[in-house]
Amino acid sequence: MKSVELRRLAHSVGRTLRKAGEPLDALALFGRLFKENPRALGLLQNPAIPLDQRDAALKSALDAAGAPPTSRAVLEGLARTFTLAVLPDLLALLETQALRRRGVLPLRVEVASEPAEAERAAIGRYLKGLLNQDLRLDFAVRPSLLGGFVARSESYFVDASLEGRVRAITSLEESCP
Amino acid sequence: MPIDAKHIAEQIESQLKGYESQVDLAEVGTVVSVGDGIAIVHGLEKVMAGEMVDFGGKIYGLALNLDEDSIGCVIMGEVHTIKEGQMVRRTKRIIQVPVGEALIGRVVDPLGMPLDGKGPVASKEFYPVERIAPGVVDRHPVNTPLQTGLKAIDSMIPIGRGQRELIIGDRQTGKTAIGIDTIINQKGKGVICVYVAIGQKQSTVAQVVKTLEEFGAMEHTIVVSATASEPAPLQYLAPYGGCAMAEWFMFNGRDALCVYDDLSKHAAAYREISLLLRRPPGREAYPGDVFYLHSRLLERASRLDPRLGGGSLTALPIIETQMGDVSAYIPTNVISITDGQIYLEGDLFYSGIRPAVNVGLSVSRVGGNAQIRAIRKLAGSLRLDLAQYRELAAFAQFGSDLDKSTLKQLARGERLVELLKQAQYVPQDVALQVFGIFAGTQGYLDGIRTPSVSHFERELHAYAGAERADLLMAIREKKEFDKDLESKLHEALKAFTERFLKDHPEAAVA
Ligand SMILES: Nc1ncnc2c1ncn2[C@@H]1O[C@H](COP(=O)(O)OP(=O)(O)O)[C@@H](O)[C@H]1O
Ligand SMILES: [Mg+2]
Numbered sequence: 085m086k087s088v089e090l091r092r093l094a095h096s097v098g099r100t101l102r103k104a105g106e107p108l109d110a111l112a113l114f115g116r117l118f119k120e121n122p123r124a125l126g127l128l129q130n131p132a133i134p135l136d137q138r139d140a141a142l143k144s145a146l147d148a149a150g151a152p153p154t155s156r157a158v159l160e161g162l163a164r165t166f167t168l169a170v171l172p173d174l175l176a177l178l179e180t181q182a183l184r185r186r187g188v189l190p191l192r193v194e195v196a197s198e199p200a201e202a203e204r205a206a207i208g209r210y211l212k213g214l215l216n217q218d219l220r221l222d223f224a225v226r227p228s229l230l231g232g233f234v235a236r237s238e239s240y241f242v243d244a245s246l247e248g249r250v251r252a253i254t255s256l257e258e259s260c261p
Numbered sequence: 262m263p264i265d266a267k268h269i270a271e272q273i274e275s276q277l278k279g280y281e282s283q284v285d286l287a288e289v290g291t292v293v294s295v296g297d298g299i300a301i302v303h304g305l306e307k308v309m310a311g312e313m314v315d316f317g318g319k320i321y322g323l324a325l326n327l328d329e330d331s332i333g334c335v336i337m338g339e340v341h342t343i344k345e346g347q348m349v350r351r352t353k354r355i356i357q358v359p360v361g362e363a364l365i366g367r368v369v370d371p372l373g374m375p376l377d378g379k380g381p382v383a384s385k386e387f388y389p390v391e392r393i394a395p396g397v398v399d400r401h402p403v404n405t406p407l408q409t410g411l412k413a414i415d416s417m418i419p420i421g422r423g424q425r426e427l428i429i430g431d432r433q434t435g436k437t438a439i440g441i442d443t444i445i446n447q448k449g450k451g452v453i454c455v456y457v458a459i460g461q462k463q464s465t466v467a468q469v470v471k472t473l474e475e476f477g478a479m480e481h482t483i484v485v486s487a488t489a490s491e492p493a494p495l496q497y498l499a500p501y502g503g504c505a506m507a508e509w510f511m512f513n514g515r516d517a518l519c520v521y522d523d524l525s526k527h528a529a530a531y532r533e534i535s536l537l538l539r540r541p542p543g544r545e546a547y548p549g550d551v552f553y554l555h556s557r558l559l560e561r562a563s564r565l566d567p568r569l570g571g572g573s574l575t576a577l578p579i580i581e582t583q584m585g586d587v588s589a590y591i592p593t594n595v596i597s598i599t600d601g602q603i604y605l606e607g608d609l610f611y612s613g614i615r616p617a618v619n620v621g622l623s624v625s626r627v628g629g630n631a632q633i634r635a636i637r638k639l640a641g642s643l644r645l646d647l648a649q650y651r652e653l654a655a656f657a658q659f660g661s662d663l664d665k666s667t668l669k670q671l672a673r674g675e676r677l678v679e680l681l682k683q684a685q686y687v688p689q690d691v692a693l694q695v696f697g698i699f700a701g702t703q704g705y706l707d708g709i710r711t712p713s714v715s716h717f718e719r720e721l722h723a724y725a726g727a728e729r730a731d732l733l734m735a736i737r738e739k740k741e742f743d744k745d746l747e748s749k750l751h752e753a754l755k756a757f758t759e760r761f762l763k764d765h766p767e768a769a770v771a
Binding site for chain 2: 086
């Protein structure tokens with residue numbers, strides 16, 4: 085599925101779940117389940133297996149998990165269109181949406197080397213002051229940054245890395261006659 | 262002198278202090294799909310419609326479609342370098358064009374880049390291509406004429422500075438010609454003209470520029486061109502860019518005129534963009550906001566209040582109809598936005614009545630107040646005579662016996678129609694127009710054979726210029742077209758007609 089379509093899907097699924105007052109729990113459970121048991125996912129999406137058998141298998145799994153009706157409908161819909169595999173990506177988008185609704189901005193922070201706890205806290209305080217918003221940070225390591233960090237959300241990009249400084253200085257030099 | 266190391270160190274510190282804490286916080290988005298010159302971008306939450314976005318590498322885009330979860334950007338420049346997943350930055354700037362005196366005489370693209378090979382445009386000031394139109398309190402009533410130099414228009418469909426008058430008609434009915442003649446006629450009148458060519462052939466635009474140069478009109482004119490071979494986004498931007506260039510003159514207390522040739526092609530360019538952005542198409546496949554496309558452009562025409570410098574921007578939008586259909590979507594929209602329309606007809610054009618103005622269907626709702634008194638007074642009887650003539654002429658086709666007064670009216674009408682014909686590139690001074698129209702409506706042409714009317718007019722103008730300059734002056738300046746002026750005109754015309762018929766007996770009706 086193209087990412088534009090996935091985002092559209094996330095929006096409509098998010099809206100429907102909210103309207104029904106259902107939490108993301110059931111979807112999250114299945115997301116985890118498929119991640120840990122890719123074979124189960126493969127079977128559910130195997131076109132060689134008759135549809136009614138696959139339907140029945142999913143149905144009993146949903147019953148066992150006690151999935152509420154809207155979440156059921158979403159999972160059944162994905163299964164029938166052979167797109168159950170997007171569930172992890174869909175969930176990530178739905179979680180982001182849910183956070184945003186609570187006024188929390190999810191940020192992916194990249195640092196040059198594994199950050200110590202104090203460093204994480206310092207970056208968190210700094211970004212919170214800069215963006216003036218509650219944040220949820222996901223850290224990742226990217227050595228090419230050389231030092232400092234970059235932070236990225238859907239609509240913001242903060243560059244406090246050494247790599248960025250070097251780039252800025254280089255482009256400054258290039259624009260000099 | 263001892264070096265104060267501490268002082269220098271402090272200086273270094275203070276200069277670099279800002280640098281240390283300076284991080285780059287950018288508002289960004291991600292390209293999620295790209296194709297057909299359009300990028301769909303996710304993120305960029307706070308972007309404004311019409312804002313420039315930066316794809317990096319000197320490639321910019323124009324944010325047009327603001328959806329709930331994504332925005333559509335038109336890419337300006339090398340499309341193929343843009344990839345899915347790439348970051349896009351906000352610039353917080355609406356696209357800008359260079360403005361100012363330096364643009365006069367230049368041919369530029371909609372972003373103000375030179376197309377005439379005369380080097381860069383030496384301009385230091387920039388205006389956004391989009392701007393909210395002046396509000397009611399900032400506007401002043403239209404009260405100064407914008408002379409087109411065309412008799413049929415200045416007399417019966419007068420245009421005032423700050424007005425929006427639509428020129429509408431099928432292809433090849435002389436729409437462009439009216440725009441060009443009007444521009445040529447602004448020579449020496451202090452009106453800066455902007456001719457915006459949208460979706461035309463390159464050769465047609467080159468011809469217009471050549472004509473303007475020939476008549477010395479480039480000295481007060483800017484040509485903005487986005488030809489048919491240019492991408493749709495550039496065509497879409499053209500009228501807004503041209504308008505911004507004209508606005509600079511208005512906001513600096515001067516008078517400007519914008520000819521948009523034409524808005525049908527502009528709407529088509531917008532439709533193309535909208536289809537690529539996958540907007541839901543509406544009537545005639547135009548997107549739902551196509552009305553706003555032209556209303557926000559034409560609203561920017563205005564006459565500013567004297568406290569704001571009293572400048573003006575007059576708009577002459579052109580719309581091309583298909584087989585005279587003014588009820589199509591775009592024509593009806595633009596008709597409803599403008600202060601009147603000059604309606605050109607193919608039948609009139611081909612029967613030799615040029616400019617092919619259909620007087621019955623053409624109106625100017627505000628220009629009357631701006632008209633000089635003399636011509637305003639004559640316009641009423643001219644319209645009436647012509648209306649009666651049209652009615653009688655239709656009737657006379659049936660060959661019934663016509664009484665004397667009917668024949669007389671037919672003869673009068675025929676001569677008036679002849680009198681209103683006008684070749685291209687010969688704009689007439691308004692006082693001379695009054696002389697001619699007065700002669701026509703007061704019956705001085707009744708004794709002249711129709712084919713000799715233009716000869717009569719030519720000589721009349723020569724006579725007026727040479728011998729009755731006092732009257733020409735009075736026509737231009739008198740607040741009222743009074744009895745005194747009227748009787749002087751009669752006296753002059755009597756003398757002239759007598760002389761003309763003596764010199765040219767072949768011109769007399771047998
Ligand atoms: N008043 C006029 N007298 C003679 N020819 C004219 C006149 N107005 C226009 N034409 C000619 O008619 C043709 C069509 O005019 P143009 O202005 O290009 O039409 P449009 O813009 O409506 O397609 C051109 O060749 C032009 O020179
Ligand atoms: Mg034309």
